[in-house]
Amino acid sequence: MSIRLTNIAKTFGRTQALEPINLDIHDGELVGLLGPSGSGKTTLLRIIAGLEQADAKPAGRIQFGERDVTQVHVRDRRIGFVFQHYALFRHMTVFDNVAFGLTVMPRKERPSSGEIRARVHRLLEMVQLEDFAKRYPAQLSGGQQQRVSLARALALRPDVLLLDEPFGALDAKVRQELRRWLRHLHDELNFTSVFVTHDQEEALELSDRVVVMSNGRIEQIDTPEALYRAPANRFVFEFLGDVNRLEGDVRDGVLTCGDARLAVSELDDGREELLLRPHELKLADAPSDAAQLPVTVTSISPIGAEVRVELEADWLPAPWLATVRHADFERLAISRGQRLYAIPRRWHRFDDATAKPRQATAA
Amino acid sequence: MQRIGDAPRVRRILVISAVLLAALFLLLPLVAIFAQAFAQGVEVFWRNVSNHYTVRAIGLTLFITVLTIPVCLVFGVALAWLVTRFSFPGRRLLQTLIDIPFAVSPVVAGLVYLLLYGRNGWIGNWLDGYDIQLMFAWPGILMVTIFVTCPFVARELIPLMQAQGSRDEEAAVTLGASGWTLFRRVTLPNIRWALLYGVILTNARAVGEFGAVSVVSGAIRGQTNTLPLHLEQLYQDYNTVGAFSSAALLALIALLTLAAKASLEWRAARQEA
Structure with a gap:
Protein backbone atom coordinates (compact mmCIF):
# COMPACT_ATOMS: atom_id res chain seq x y z
CA MET A 1 0.00 0.00 0.00
CA SER A 2 1.56 3.28 -1.06
CA ILE A 3 1.30 6.38 1.12
CA ARG A 4 0.93 9.86 -0.31
CA LEU A 5 1.02 12.98 1.83
CA THR A 6 0.05 16.26 0.24
CA ASN A 7 0.46 19.59 1.97
CA ILE A 8 0.50 18.20 5.52
CA ALA A 9 1.26 20.81 8.19
CA LYS A 10 1.00 20.87 11.98
CA THR A 11 1.07 23.67 14.51
CA PHE A 12 1.07 23.19 18.28
CA GLY A 13 -0.12 26.40 19.86
CA ARG A 14 2.21 28.95 18.30
CA THR A 15 5.03 26.65 17.27
CA GLN A 16 5.03 25.15 13.82
CA ALA A 17 5.99 21.50 14.22
CA LEU A 18 5.65 20.75 10.52
CA GLU A 19 5.80 23.06 7.55
CA PRO A 20 3.55 21.95 4.69
CA ILE A 21 5.05 18.66 3.59
CA ASN A 22 4.66 16.46 0.52
CA LEU A 23 5.86 12.88 0.64
CA ASP A 24 5.40 9.80 -1.52
CA ILE A 25 6.11 6.37 -0.11
CA HIS A 26 5.91 3.46 -2.53
CA ASP A 27 4.13 0.20 -2.00
CA GLY A 28 6.30 -2.24 -0.07
CA GLU A 29 8.96 0.34 0.76
CA LEU A 30 10.77 0.61 4.09
CA VAL A 31 11.29 4.28 4.77
CA GLY A 32 13.14 5.88 7.67
CA LEU A 33 12.29 9.33 8.99
CA LEU A 34 15.60 10.65 10.30
CA GLY A 35 16.23 13.84 12.20
CA PRO A 36 17.30 15.35 15.50
CA SER A 37 14.74 15.68 18.28
CA GLY A 38 12.25 18.42 17.54
CA SER A 39 12.57 17.97 13.79
CA GLY A 40 8.93 16.90 13.47
CA LYS A 41 9.56 13.29 12.47
CA THR A 42 7.43 11.75 15.22
CA THR A 43 4.66 14.27 14.59
CA LEU A 44 4.69 13.28 10.93
CA LEU A 45 4.49 9.59 11.81
CA ARG A 46 1.61 10.18 14.23
CA ILE A 47 -0.24 12.15 11.55
CA ILE A 48 0.14 9.26 9.10
CA ALA A 49 -1.24 6.98 11.82
CA GLY A 50 -4.11 9.31 12.63
CA LEU A 51 -3.03 9.72 16.27
CA GLU A 52 -2.52 13.39 15.49
CA GLN A 53 -4.64 15.58 13.28
CA ALA A 54 -2.91 17.69 10.63
CA ASP A 55 -3.80 21.37 10.48
CA ALA A 56 -7.06 22.18 8.74
CA LYS A 57 -5.33 25.04 6.94
CA PRO A 58 -3.70 24.48 4.56
CA ALA A 59 -6.00 21.57 3.75
CA GLY A 60 -3.69 18.59 3.48
CA ARG A 61 -4.43 15.12 2.21
CA ILE A 62 -3.31 11.63 3.25
CA GLN A 63 -3.84 8.75 0.86
CA PHE A 64 -3.20 5.06 1.39
CA GLY A 65 -3.13 3.69 -2.15
CA GLU A 66 -6.25 5.11 -3.80
CA ARG A 67 -8.03 5.54 -0.46
CA ASP A 68 -8.24 9.03 1.00
CA VAL A 69 -7.79 8.55 4.76
CA THR A 70 -7.45 12.21 5.78
CA GLN A 71 -10.71 12.12 7.74
CA VAL A 72 -10.57 8.42 8.64
CA HIS A 73 -10.21 7.57 12.35
CA VAL A 74 -7.05 5.73 13.53
CA ARG A 75 -9.24 2.73 14.29
CA ASP A 76 -10.24 2.35 10.65
CA ARG A 77 -6.97 3.19 8.93
CA ARG A 78 -5.69 -0.38 9.04
CA ILE A 79 -2.28 0.53 10.38
CA GLY A 80 -0.02 -1.22 12.83
CA PHE A 81 1.77 1.06 15.25
CA VAL A 82 4.82 0.21 17.35
CA PHE A 83 5.65 2.56 20.22
CA GLN A 84 9.11 3.39 21.50
CA HIS A 85 8.32 2.12 24.99
CA TYR A 86 6.32 -0.84 23.67
CA ALA A 87 3.02 0.24 25.31
CA LEU A 88 2.16 -3.36 26.10
CA PHE A 89 -0.89 -3.90 28.30
CA ARG A 90 0.82 -4.84 31.54
CA HIS A 91 -2.15 -6.65 33.04
CA MET A 92 -2.42 -9.03 30.08
CA THR A 93 -0.26 -12.00 29.18
CA VAL A 94 1.82 -11.96 26.02
CA PHE A 95 -0.86 -14.07 24.35
CA ASP A 96 -3.67 -11.68 25.31
CA ASN A 97 -1.62 -8.70 24.18
CA VAL A 98 -1.10 -10.15 20.72
CA ALA A 99 -4.73 -11.33 20.54
CA PHE A 100 -6.13 -7.96 21.64
CA GLY A 101 -6.77 -6.54 18.17
CA LEU A 102 -8.58 -9.72 17.14
CA THR A 103 -10.72 -9.94 20.28
CA VAL A 104 -12.01 -6.37 20.05
CA MET A 105 -13.29 -6.79 16.50
CA PRO A 106 -17.07 -6.50 16.07
CA ARG A 107 -18.68 -9.86 16.79
CA LYS A 108 -19.65 -10.41 13.15
CA GLU A 109 -16.10 -10.04 11.83
CA ARG A 110 -14.31 -11.61 14.78
CA PRO A 111 -12.55 -14.91 14.03
CA SER A 112 -13.51 -17.92 16.16
CA SER A 113 -11.53 -18.35 19.36
CA GLY A 114 -9.82 -21.38 17.83
CA GLU A 115 -8.68 -19.36 14.86
CA ILE A 116 -7.53 -16.52 17.11
CA ARG A 117 -5.45 -18.98 19.11
CA ALA A 118 -3.89 -20.40 15.94
CA ARG A 119 -3.12 -16.95 14.55
CA VAL A 120 -1.56 -15.68 17.77
CA HIS A 121 0.62 -18.75 18.02
CA ARG A 122 1.74 -18.28 14.45
CA LEU A 123 2.65 -14.67 15.23
CA LEU A 124 4.50 -15.63 18.40
CA GLU A 125 6.40 -18.23 16.43
CA MET A 126 7.35 -15.58 13.91
CA VAL A 127 8.81 -13.36 16.64
CA GLN A 128 10.36 -16.41 18.31
CA LEU A 129 8.42 -16.09 21.54
CA GLU A 130 6.17 -19.19 21.43
CA ASP A 131 7.35 -20.24 24.87
CA PHE A 132 6.48 -16.92 26.44
CA ALA A 133 2.73 -16.84 25.69
CA LYS A 134 1.72 -17.08 29.34
CA ARG A 135 4.21 -14.55 30.67
CA TYR A 136 3.42 -10.95 31.58
CA PRO A 137 5.26 -8.05 29.90
CA ALA A 138 7.14 -7.22 33.11
CA GLN A 139 8.74 -10.67 32.97
CA LEU A 140 10.32 -10.02 29.57
CA SER A 141 13.46 -8.16 28.48
CA GLY A 142 13.16 -4.94 26.48
CA GLY A 143 13.95 -6.67 23.20
CA GLN A 144 11.37 -9.37 23.85
CA GLN A 145 8.75 -6.78 24.77
CA GLN A 146 9.35 -4.93 21.55
CA ARG A 147 8.97 -8.18 19.59
CA VAL A 148 5.63 -8.79 21.34
CA SER A 149 4.55 -5.29 20.44
CA LEU A 150 5.49 -5.97 16.80
CA ALA A 151 3.52 -9.21 16.78
CA ARG A 152 0.57 -7.35 18.29
CA ALA A 153 0.75 -4.66 15.61
CA LEU A 154 0.91 -7.29 12.84
CA ALA A 155 -1.97 -9.39 14.17
CA LEU A 156 -4.57 -7.47 12.17
CA ARG A 157 -2.49 -7.76 8.96
CA PRO A 158 -2.14 -4.00 8.51
CA ASP A 159 -1.37 -2.45 5.13
CA VAL A 160 1.02 -0.03 6.75
CA LEU A 161 3.37 -0.58 9.68
CA LEU A 162 4.47 2.54 11.54
CA LEU A 163 7.25 2.42 14.12
CA ASP A 164 8.15 5.27 16.48
CA GLU A 165 11.82 4.95 17.48
CA PRO A 166 11.25 1.22 17.80
CA PHE A 167 14.74 0.36 19.01
CA GLY A 168 15.54 3.58 20.84
CA ALA A 169 15.21 2.14 24.34
CA LEU A 170 17.30 -0.97 23.70
CA ASP A 171 21.01 -1.58 24.10
CA ALA A 172 23.29 -1.61 21.08
CA LYS A 173 23.56 -5.33 20.56
CA VAL A 174 19.82 -6.08 20.81
CA ARG A 175 19.15 -3.10 18.58
CA GLN A 176 21.41 -4.51 15.86
CA GLU A 177 19.70 -7.87 16.06
CA LEU A 178 16.17 -6.44 15.97
CA ARG A 179 17.07 -4.23 13.03
CA ARG A 180 18.18 -7.16 10.93
CA TRP A 181 15.13 -9.06 11.98
CA LEU A 182 12.70 -6.24 11.12
CA ARG A 183 14.27 -5.94 7.67
CA HIS A 184 13.79 -9.65 7.19
CA LEU A 185 10.17 -9.51 8.36
CA HIS A 186 9.46 -6.57 6.10
CA ASP A 187 10.84 -8.36 3.05
CA GLU A 188 8.95 -11.51 3.87
CA LEU A 189 5.51 -10.03 4.61
CA ASN A 190 5.80 -7.19 2.13
CA PHE A 191 3.92 -4.41 3.91
CA THR A 192 4.84 -0.75 3.69
CA SER A 193 6.82 0.45 6.71
CA VAL A 194 7.72 3.86 8.00
CA PHE A 195 9.93 4.19 11.05
CA VAL A 196 11.25 7.13 13.00
CA THR A 197 14.81 7.29 14.28
CA HIS A 198 17.42 9.79 15.34
CA ASP A 199 20.19 7.25 14.73
CA GLN A 200 21.86 7.84 11.33
CA GLU A 201 23.40 4.41 11.23
CA GLU A 202 20.05 2.77 11.87
CA ALA A 203 18.32 4.82 9.19
CA LEU A 204 21.01 4.18 6.59
CA GLU A 205 21.28 0.49 7.34
CA LEU A 206 17.58 -0.33 7.44
CA SER A 207 15.84 1.91 4.93
CA ASP A 208 15.17 1.66 1.24
CA ARG A 209 14.93 5.42 1.33
CA VAL A 210 15.62 7.92 4.08
CA VAL A 211 13.71 11.14 4.71
CA VAL A 212 16.03 13.56 6.51
CA MET A 213 14.13 16.17 8.51
CA SER A 214 15.00 19.25 10.52
CA ASN A 215 12.88 22.03 12.00
CA GLY A 216 9.66 20.64 10.59
CA ARG A 217 11.06 20.50 7.04
CA ILE A 218 12.14 17.69 4.78
CA GLU A 219 15.79 18.36 3.90
CA GLN A 220 16.33 15.44 1.56
CA ILE A 221 14.71 12.18 0.45
CA ASP A 222 17.07 9.64 -1.05
CA THR A 223 18.53 6.17 -0.91
CA PRO A 224 21.14 5.73 1.82
CA GLU A 225 23.99 5.61 -0.73
CA ALA A 226 22.87 8.74 -2.54
CA LEU A 227 22.31 10.52 0.75
CA TYR A 228 25.81 9.87 1.94
CA ARG A 229 27.47 10.49 -1.41
CA ALA A 230 25.54 13.59 -2.41
CA PRO A 231 24.02 15.37 0.58
CA ALA A 232 21.65 18.10 -0.55
CA ASN A 233 22.85 20.65 1.97
CA ARG A 234 25.05 21.32 4.90
CA PHE A 235 22.53 20.08 7.47
CA VAL A 236 22.29 16.66 5.85
CA PHE A 237 26.04 16.43 5.49
CA GLU A 238 26.65 17.28 9.13
CA PHE A 239 23.87 15.08 10.41
CA LEU A 240 25.02 11.98 8.55
CA GLY A 241 28.43 11.61 10.11
CA ASP A 242 31.38 13.17 11.89
CA VAL A 243 32.59 16.41 10.40
CA ASN A 244 35.92 18.24 10.60
CA ARG A 245 35.85 21.97 9.97
CA LEU A 246 38.53 24.10 8.39
CA GLU A 247 37.94 27.83 8.29
CA GLY A 248 40.34 30.36 6.78
CA ASP A 249 41.06 33.06 4.24
CA VAL A 250 41.55 32.19 0.60
CA ARG A 251 43.98 34.20 -1.47
CA ASP A 252 45.30 33.24 -4.89
CA GLY A 253 43.99 29.68 -4.54
CA VAL A 254 45.49 29.00 -1.13
CA LEU A 255 43.50 28.79 2.10
CA THR A 256 45.43 29.98 5.13
CA CYS A 257 44.56 29.50 8.76
CA GLY A 258 47.34 30.24 11.26
CA ASP A 259 50.33 28.19 10.15
CA ALA A 260 48.12 25.81 8.17
CA ARG A 261 47.82 26.02 4.38
CA LEU A 262 45.71 24.17 1.82
CA ALA A 263 45.68 24.60 -1.95
CA VAL A 264 42.12 25.30 -3.14
CA SER A 265 42.55 26.48 -6.71
CA GLU A 266 38.77 26.25 -7.44
CA LEU A 267 37.79 28.87 -4.86
CA ASP A 268 37.63 32.64 -5.17
CA ASP A 269 39.30 34.92 -2.67
CA GLY A 270 37.53 35.51 0.65
CA ARG A 271 36.53 33.81 3.88
CA GLU A 272 35.74 30.09 3.45
CA GLU A 273 34.69 27.13 5.54
CA LEU A 274 35.48 23.62 4.33
CA LEU A 275 34.11 20.38 5.75
CA LEU A 276 36.01 17.11 5.80
CA ARG A 277 34.94 13.57 6.72
CA PRO A 278 37.31 11.68 9.07
CA HIS A 279 37.94 8.94 6.51
CA GLU A 280 38.89 11.53 3.91
CA LEU A 281 41.93 12.56 5.92
CA LYS A 282 45.30 10.93 5.39
CA LEU A 283 48.02 11.20 8.01
CA ALA A 284 51.65 11.51 7.01
CA ASP A 285 55.12 12.31 8.38
CA ALA A 286 55.61 15.22 6.04
CA PRO A 287 53.38 17.84 4.39
CA SER A 288 52.41 17.46 0.75
CA ASP A 289 52.69 20.15 -1.93
CA ALA A 290 48.99 20.94 -1.65
CA ALA A 291 48.46 20.61 2.09
CA GLN A 292 50.47 21.72 5.02
CA LEU A 293 48.29 21.00 8.06
CA PRO A 294 50.45 20.24 11.11
CA VAL A 295 48.54 18.44 13.89
CA THR A 296 49.24 16.70 17.20
CA VAL A 297 47.71 13.34 18.15
CA THR A 298 45.74 13.69 21.42
CA SER A 299 43.91 10.39 21.68
CA ILE A 300 43.69 7.02 19.94
CA SER A 301 40.83 4.53 19.87
CA PRO A 302 41.88 1.32 18.12
CA ILE A 303 38.55 -0.53 18.44
CA GLY A 304 36.84 -1.54 15.20
CA ALA A 305 37.81 -1.87 11.58
CA GLU A 306 39.66 1.43 11.67
CA VAL A 307 41.64 3.37 14.24
CA ARG A 308 40.06 6.65 15.33
CA VAL A 309 42.64 9.33 15.96
CA GLU A 310 41.88 12.68 17.55
CA LEU A 311 43.98 15.60 16.39
CA GLU A 312 44.58 19.07 17.74
CA ALA A 313 46.50 22.12 16.60
CA ASP A 314 46.90 25.79 17.49
CA TRP A 315 45.07 26.78 14.33
CA LEU A 316 42.08 24.48 15.03
CA PRO A 317 39.24 25.83 17.21
CA ALA A 318 37.85 22.29 17.69
CA PRO A 319 39.72 18.97 17.46
CA TRP A 320 39.62 16.90 14.28
CA LEU A 321 38.89 13.23 13.96
CA ALA A 322 40.67 10.98 11.48
CA THR A 323 40.08 7.32 10.82
CA VAL A 324 43.06 5.36 9.53
CA ARG A 325 43.48 1.73 8.57
CA HIS A 326 45.25 -0.46 11.08
CA ALA A 327 48.05 -1.08 8.55
CA ASP A 328 48.71 2.66 8.16
CA PHE A 329 48.42 3.11 11.90
CA GLU A 330 51.19 0.59 12.47
CA ARG A 331 53.35 1.84 9.62
CA LEU A 332 53.28 5.39 10.99
CA ALA A 333 53.64 4.06 14.57
CA ILE A 334 51.17 6.68 15.72
CA SER A 335 51.34 7.48 19.40
CA ARG A 336 49.80 10.13 21.61
CA GLY A 337 51.60 13.47 21.45
CA GLN A 338 53.10 12.72 18.05
CA ARG A 339 53.24 15.50 15.46
CA LEU A 340 51.91 14.59 12.03
CA TYR A 341 50.51 16.20 8.91
CA ALA A 342 46.93 15.84 7.81
CA ILE A 343 46.40 15.55 4.08
CA PRO A 344 42.78 15.80 2.88
CA ARG A 345 41.86 13.51 0.01
CA ARG A 346 38.64 15.39 -0.52
CA TRP A 347 36.73 18.29 0.97
CA HIS A 348 33.19 19.64 0.87
CA ARG A 349 31.82 23.11 0.86
CA PHE A 350 28.23 24.30 1.18
CA ASP A 351 27.15 27.68 0.00
CA ASP A 352 24.46 28.50 2.55
CA ALA A 353 22.78 31.01 0.28
CA THR A 354 22.15 28.58 -2.57
CA ALA A 355 22.32 25.39 -0.49
CA LYS A 356 24.19 23.86 -3.42
CA PRO A 357 27.07 21.61 -2.46
CA ARG A 358 30.48 21.91 -4.01
CA GLN A 359 32.98 19.22 -3.62
CA ALA A 360 36.51 18.94 -4.74
CA THR A 361 39.22 16.39 -4.66
CA ALA A 362 42.39 17.82 -3.24
CA ALA A 363 45.22 17.86 -5.71
CA MET B 1 29.17 3.03 56.77
CA PHE B 38 -18.45 -1.96 77.18
CA ALA B 39 -18.21 -0.29 80.62
CA GLN B 40 -21.46 -1.85 81.79
CA GLY B 41 -21.05 -5.13 80.02
CA VAL B 42 -21.81 -6.58 76.61
CA GLU B 43 -25.51 -6.75 77.34
CA VAL B 44 -25.88 -3.02 77.89
CA PHE B 45 -23.81 -2.35 74.81
CA TRP B 46 -26.05 -4.60 72.77
CA ARG B 47 -29.22 -3.02 74.18
CA ASN B 48 -27.93 0.40 73.18
CA VAL B 49 -26.94 -0.67 69.73
CA SER B 50 -30.19 -2.48 69.02
CA ASN B 51 -32.22 0.47 70.27
CA HIS B 52 -34.81 1.50 67.69
CA TYR B 53 -33.37 4.96 67.06
CA THR B 54 -29.83 3.66 66.81
CA VAL B 55 -30.87 1.05 64.27
CA ARG B 56 -32.65 3.72 62.23
CA ALA B 57 -29.54 5.92 62.36
CA ILE B 58 -27.34 3.03 61.21
CA GLY B 59 -29.79 2.31 58.42
CA LEU B 60 -29.85 5.91 57.21
CA THR B 61 -26.06 6.19 57.32
CA LEU B 62 -25.61 3.03 55.26
CA PHE B 63 -28.34 4.11 52.84
CA ILE B 64 -26.66 7.48 52.24
CA THR B 65 -23.25 5.82 51.86
CA VAL B 66 -24.50 3.25 49.38
CA LEU B 67 -25.97 6.01 47.22
CA THR B 68 -22.97 8.30 47.55
CA ILE B 69 -20.32 5.83 46.42
CA PRO B 70 -21.56 5.13 42.88
CA VAL B 71 -22.18 8.83 42.25
CA CYS B 72 -18.66 9.75 43.38
CA LEU B 73 -17.22 6.84 41.42
CA VAL B 74 -18.76 7.87 38.12
CA PHE B 75 -18.08 11.54 38.76
CA GLY B 76 -14.46 10.90 39.76
CA VAL B 77 -13.61 8.70 36.79
CA ALA B 78 -15.28 11.05 34.33
CA LEU B 79 -13.52 14.06 35.78
CA ALA B 80 -10.11 12.40 35.92
CA TRP B 81 -10.51 11.22 32.34
CA LEU B 82 -11.51 14.69 31.20
CA VAL B 83 -8.65 16.43 32.97
CA THR B 84 -5.89 13.99 32.00
CA ARG B 85 -6.87 13.03 28.46
CA PHE B 86 -8.08 16.27 26.97
CA SER B 87 -6.60 19.70 26.80
CA PHE B 88 -9.00 22.61 26.82
CA PRO B 89 -9.07 26.13 28.17
CA GLY B 90 -9.90 26.11 31.89
CA ARG B 91 -8.43 22.67 32.53
CA ARG B 92 -6.20 23.90 35.34
CA LEU B 93 -9.03 25.90 36.85
CA LEU B 94 -11.19 22.79 36.88
CA GLN B 95 -8.42 20.88 38.65
CA THR B 96 -8.38 23.56 41.33
CA LEU B 97 -12.17 23.58 41.63
CA ILE B 98 -12.13 19.87 42.45
CA ASP B 99 -10.46 20.76 45.74
CA ILE B 100 -13.17 23.16 46.92
CA PRO B 101 -14.93 20.54 49.07
CA PHE B 102 -11.59 19.88 50.81
CA ALA B 103 -10.82 23.53 51.32
CA VAL B 104 -14.22 24.67 52.57
CA SER B 105 -15.41 23.82 56.06
CA PRO B 106 -18.23 21.25 55.84
CA VAL B 107 -20.45 23.48 57.99
CA VAL B 108 -20.15 26.25 55.43
CA ALA B 109 -21.07 23.79 52.70
CA GLY B 110 -24.14 22.76 54.69
CA LEU B 111 -25.19 26.37 55.18
CA VAL B 112 -24.83 27.18 51.49
CA TYR B 113 -26.97 24.20 50.55
CA LEU B 114 -29.55 25.30 53.10
CA LEU B 115 -29.50 28.77 51.60
CA LEU B 116 -29.98 27.47 48.06
CA TYR B 117 -32.24 24.46 48.52
CA GLY B 118 -34.04 25.30 51.79
CA ARG B 119 -37.69 26.27 51.69
CA ASN B 120 -36.76 29.94 51.67
CA GLY B 121 -33.83 29.42 49.31
CA TRP B 122 -33.72 30.34 45.64
CA ILE B 123 -34.10 26.87 44.26
CA GLY B 124 -35.84 25.39 47.28
CA ASN B 125 -38.62 27.95 47.03
CA TRP B 126 -39.30 26.97 43.45
CA LEU B 127 -39.18 23.23 44.27
CA ASP B 128 -41.53 23.81 47.18
CA GLY B 129 -44.15 24.78 44.62
CA TYR B 130 -44.00 21.19 43.35
CA ASP B 131 -44.11 19.89 46.92
CA ILE B 132 -40.51 18.70 46.81
CA GLN B 133 -38.56 19.06 50.03
CA LEU B 134 -34.81 18.52 49.93
CA MET B 135 -33.55 20.01 53.19
CA PHE B 136 -34.30 18.37 56.55
CA ALA B 137 -34.85 15.10 54.68
CA TRP B 138 -32.59 12.38 53.32
CA PRO B 139 -32.09 13.96 49.86
CA GLY B 140 -30.44 16.94 51.56
CA ILE B 141 -28.18 14.67 53.57
CA LEU B 142 -27.25 12.81 50.40
CA MET B 143 -26.50 16.07 48.55
CA VAL B 144 -24.10 17.43 51.15
CA THR B 145 -22.46 14.03 51.63
CA ILE B 146 -21.79 13.85 47.90
CA PHE B 147 -20.43 17.40 47.97
CA VAL B 148 -18.03 16.58 50.78
CA THR B 149 -16.81 13.26 49.32
CA CYS B 150 -16.74 13.92 45.58
CA PRO B 151 -13.02 14.83 45.30
CA PHE B 152 -11.64 11.58 46.76
CA VAL B 153 -11.86 9.35 43.69
CA ALA B 154 -10.76 12.05 41.25
CA ARG B 155 -7.85 13.06 43.52
CA GLU B 156 -6.60 9.46 43.57
CA LEU B 157 -6.96 8.97 39.83
CA ILE B 158 -5.61 12.20 38.37
CA PRO B 159 -1.93 11.84 39.37
CA LEU B 160 -1.92 8.17 38.39
CA MET B 161 -3.54 8.74 35.00
CA GLN B 162 -1.23 11.67 34.39
CA ALA B 163 1.80 9.49 35.10
CA GLN B 164 0.56 6.63 32.97
CA GLY B 165 -0.15 8.87 30.00
CA SER B 166 -2.38 7.85 27.15
CA ARG B 167 0.02 5.53 25.37
CA ASP B 168 -1.83 2.35 26.33
CA GLU B 169 -5.07 3.82 25.09
CA GLU B 170 -3.43 4.94 21.87
CA ALA B 171 -2.09 1.44 21.35
CA ALA B 172 -5.55 0.02 21.95
CA VAL B 173 -7.12 2.44 19.48
CA THR B 174 -4.63 1.55 16.73
CA LEU B 175 -5.71 -2.05 17.34
CA GLY B 176 -9.33 -1.12 16.73
CA ALA B 177 -10.70 -0.81 20.27
CA SER B 178 -13.23 1.92 20.99
CA GLY B 179 -15.46 3.37 23.67
CA TRP B 180 -16.57 1.01 26.37
CA THR B 181 -14.24 -1.83 25.25
CA LEU B 182 -11.28 0.50 25.50
CA PHE B 183 -12.27 1.66 28.98
CA ARG B 184 -13.13 -1.79 30.30
CA ARG B 185 -10.15 -3.69 28.90
CA VAL B 186 -7.34 -1.12 29.03
CA THR B 187 -8.09 1.93 31.18
CA LEU B 188 -9.93 0.26 34.05
CA PRO B 189 -7.31 -2.46 34.74
CA ASN B 190 -4.65 0.26 34.81
CA ILE B 191 -6.45 2.34 37.44
CA ARG B 192 -8.34 -0.27 39.44
CA TRP B 193 -6.26 -0.06 42.65
CA ALA B 194 -6.40 3.71 42.81
CA LEU B 195 -10.11 3.54 42.06
CA LEU B 196 -10.79 1.12 44.91
CA TYR B 197 -8.64 3.19 47.21
CA GLY B 198 -10.66 6.28 46.32
CA VAL B 199 -13.88 4.37 47.03
CA ILE B 200 -12.61 3.32 50.45
CA LEU B 201 -11.78 6.91 51.36
CA THR B 202 -15.16 8.04 50.05
CA ASN B 203 -16.84 5.39 52.16
CA ALA B 204 -14.98 6.40 55.30
CA ARG B 205 -15.87 10.04 54.87
CA ALA B 206 -19.49 9.40 53.92
CA VAL B 207 -20.08 7.31 57.03
CA GLY B 208 -18.39 9.74 59.39
CA GLU B 209 -19.46 13.14 57.99
CA PHE B 210 -20.89 15.34 60.74
CA GLY B 211 -20.60 19.06 60.04
CA ALA B 212 -22.40 19.49 56.73
CA VAL B 213 -24.99 16.83 57.56
CA SER B 214 -25.83 18.39 60.93
CA VAL B 215 -26.78 21.66 59.24
CA VAL B 216 -29.15 20.19 56.65
CA SER B 217 -30.59 17.17 58.45
CA GLY B 218 -32.66 18.82 61.16
CA ALA B 219 -31.74 15.84 63.34
CA ILE B 220 -35.20 14.37 63.66
CA ARG B 221 -34.72 11.32 65.82
CA GLY B 222 -35.52 8.11 63.95
CA GLN B 223 -35.96 9.98 60.66
CA THR B 224 -33.06 12.21 59.61
CA ASN B 225 -30.50 11.22 62.19
CA THR B 226 -27.33 9.65 60.84
CA LEU B 227 -25.08 7.70 63.15
CA PRO B 228 -22.68 10.58 63.95
CA LEU B 229 -25.65 12.92 64.66
CA HIS B 230 -27.36 10.30 66.80
CA LEU B 231 -24.14 9.82 68.75
CA GLU B 232 -23.94 13.51 69.51
CA GLN B 233 -27.55 13.62 70.65
CA LEU B 234 -27.03 10.71 73.02
CA TYR B 235 -24.02 12.43 74.47
CA GLN B 236 -25.96 15.69 74.98
CA ASP B 237 -28.58 13.60 76.80
CA TYR B 238 -25.90 12.35 79.26
CA ASN B 239 -26.30 8.82 77.91
CA THR B 240 -22.56 8.16 77.92
CA VAL B 241 -22.68 4.42 77.38
CA GLY B 242 -25.20 4.86 74.58
CA ALA B 243 -23.04 7.51 72.89
CA PHE B 244 -19.94 5.39 73.16
CA SER B 245 -21.75 2.34 71.84
CA SER B 246 -22.49 4.29 68.66
CA ALA B 247 -18.95 5.62 68.67
CA ALA B 248 -17.66 2.07 68.90
CA LEU B 249 -19.70 1.18 65.82
CA LEU B 250 -18.24 4.10 63.88
CA ALA B 251 -14.75 3.22 65.07
CA LEU B 252 -15.31 -0.35 63.98
CA ILE B 253 -16.31 0.78 60.49
CA ALA B 254 -13.20 2.96 60.40
CA LEU B 255 -10.98 0.05 61.45
CA LEU B 256 -12.51 -2.19 58.80
CA THR B 257 -11.91 0.52 56.21
CA LEU B 258 -8.29 0.85 57.28
CA ALA B 259 -7.84 -2.90 57.07
CA ALA B 260 -9.34 -2.91 53.58
CA LYS B 261 -7.03 -0.07 52.58
CA ALA B 262 -3.94 -1.83 53.96
CA SER B 263 -4.78 -5.05 52.23
CA LEU B 264 -5.36 -3.19 48.96
CA GLU B 265 -2.03 -1.45 49.21
CA TRP B 266 -0.36 -4.73 49.95
CA ARG B 267 -1.98 -6.44 46.98
CA ALA B 268 -1.22 -3.52 44.66
CA ALA B 269 2.43 -3.53 45.76
CA ARG B 270 2.63 -7.27 45.17
CA GLN B 271 1.15 -6.88 41.71
CA GLU B 272 3.67 -4.19 40.81
CA ALA B 273 6.58 -6.42 41.78
Missing part, protein backbone atom coordinates in the same frame (compact mmCIF):
# COMPACT_ATOMS: atom_id res chain seq x y z
CA GLN B 2 26.79 5.35 58.45
CA ARG B 3 24.44 7.36 56.29
CA ILE B 4 23.54 10.99 56.78
CA GLY B 5 20.85 11.47 59.41
CA ASP B 6 21.25 7.96 60.70
CA ALA B 7 22.95 8.70 64.01
CA PRO B 8 21.80 6.04 66.51
CA ARG B 9 20.84 8.61 69.12
CA VAL B 10 18.75 10.68 66.73
CA ARG B 11 17.05 7.56 65.51
CA ARG B 12 16.22 6.39 68.99
CA ILE B 13 14.75 9.74 69.99
CA LEU B 14 12.65 9.94 66.83
CA VAL B 15 11.33 6.40 67.15
CA ILE B 16 10.41 6.82 70.81
CA SER B 17 8.63 10.14 70.28
CA ALA B 18 6.73 8.79 67.26
CA VAL B 19 5.56 5.72 69.18
CA LEU B 20 4.65 7.81 72.20
CA LEU B 21 2.64 10.33 70.19
CA ALA B 22 0.86 7.62 68.26
CA ALA B 23 -0.08 5.84 71.47
CA LEU B 24 -1.27 9.01 73.18
CA PHE B 25 -3.22 10.57 70.35
CA LEU B 26 -4.33 7.61 68.26
CA LEU B 27 -4.33 4.36 70.15
CA LEU B 28 -5.45 5.52 73.61
CA PRO B 29 -8.66 7.25 72.41
CA LEU B 30 -9.53 4.16 70.38
CA VAL B 31 -9.12 1.92 73.39
CA ALA B 32 -11.11 4.40 75.50
CA ILE B 33 -14.03 4.29 73.08
CA PHE B 34 -14.36 0.53 73.36
CA ALA B 35 -13.74 0.62 77.11
CA GLN B 36 -16.55 3.12 77.60
CA ALA B 37 -18.91 1.26 75.27
